[in-house]
Amino acid sequence: MASPAHLEIRNVSKTYAVPGRPLVHVLSGVSFDVAPGAFVSIVGPSGCGKSTLLRLIIGLDDTYRGDILLNDTRIAGTALSRGIVFQDHRLLPWLTLEQNIALSLENARLSAKEKAATVAEHIALVGLSGFEKAYPHELSGGMAQRAAIARGLVNRPEILLLDEPLGALDALTRVHLQGELQRIWQAEGTTMILVTHDVDEAIFLSDRVVVMAAGPGRIVEEVAVDLPFPGDRAAGDFAAVKRRILTAMGEDGRSVHAA
């Protein structure tokens, strides 16, 4: 099993050039550190570049300035040591749940037997045992997203990126899956970075919240979440952390829901 990774984002900037328009600064001088095994959330308004940042970390885009280091090595392209869960579950509709998760292991150095065992283990981890042969259209939104999480984890990546993975789910399923995500994080010990719009979700899940702002995309605040575990959303200190984050986002507590 790979050990959890130490991720360093150093002074990362990215611009888009649109012909006939001024340069768009998607990210400007973004720096932060994610300790091995940590759970860090990135919150911020639409267009603050938080999803772009994940694309850079996963290696889908290498046109940026600055450095992204994973265990002191600059990342290059995509790699099995970095996993991602997208907002849309992105399961391939022609593969069963089992095959979808196994696709992640296509190039893993494991025997067929080991692959089957790992796949079964991760299906159990996300609570989908019994649905191995189901096609994605036969799964509910919550189940599909669990499957996507299993696919992201099955390679035992050193770091797992979560790009608003619960954003498209209904409120109840979402709260439930947040609990599941926390349990999975504790079980696997993988370093995780979550991009979300939902401040409650960020506080509930992470030990540190990075707040970003748009135009140009930058970090405006880093808030350590030091709450008794597991987070109780109704507690007074939870509200205090939330107030701090909302203030940093420029919401100043005017609106309680920053979704």
Added chain:
Amino acid sequence: MAHTSDTIEAAAVEAGTVDLPAPAAPAWAGLRLPNLTGFILPFLILALWQIAAANRWIDPVFLPAPLTVVTAFWTMVTKQHLAFDFLASIRIVGQAFLYGSLAAVALGIAAGLSRRVEEFFGPTFDTIRHIPGIAWLPLIVLWLGIGAPAKILVIAKSVFFPVFLNTLQGIRNVEKNYIELAQVLTLTRWQLVRRVILPAAMPSIMVSLRYAAGLAWALVVVAEGLSGLEGLGFLIFRAQGLLLTDQLLVCMIIIGLVGFAIDRSMFLAQKRVLKWKQGYDG
């Protein structure tokens, strides 16, 4: 709160269980006892035909009674080697469809994966495509004679283009998200083609194969009518020349029924290959 969400998820899980069909069920669903709704109209037409023939609304030379047609069928089977002509047509269509669609899928994949291949073939194919197969036939017959090869070539050409274009388009329409996923999973180019691109293009390929199979069957009748001395198409035009309307109708009915059977089997094949796809079933 937690309890409620558990219930919701549990309900979703249950719903999932209910939704899960036995894997073979969808593919064989079409083989159940046929629904009788589709037989009403043919029965009415048959009845009208019988009444029209019995009352001599139309001269029997032009419209023989249904029973006369059945007798003609029997005569053709027992005394005139109808099976021989039938198989001649089937053989031509089978080979033409096989060669045409194989070439089309192979070249369609090549062109779909590489802009350069597409640019190389594009202008030539677009020109050839617009010369109908039947316009090719006279020249091909000069080269290959009136036998089966000329017809196979011409029909294969007509099968080729719809399948080629749909394969190409199917590949080009693969969602970019899936390509990105393949990149994240570090799939090789071959794995990408086999596990992502081809399955994603399959619905479009299957639709064109079904269409092309029907087209091939329709064209064999024309091709045989224009050249050669065997096959259902030849029989139909000969029957017209000899004013054997009963034999003419026998051929027409066979052509219709075989076309129906081809389409149904292609549909079942399509359903089986695309069993992962959830469609609107009406």
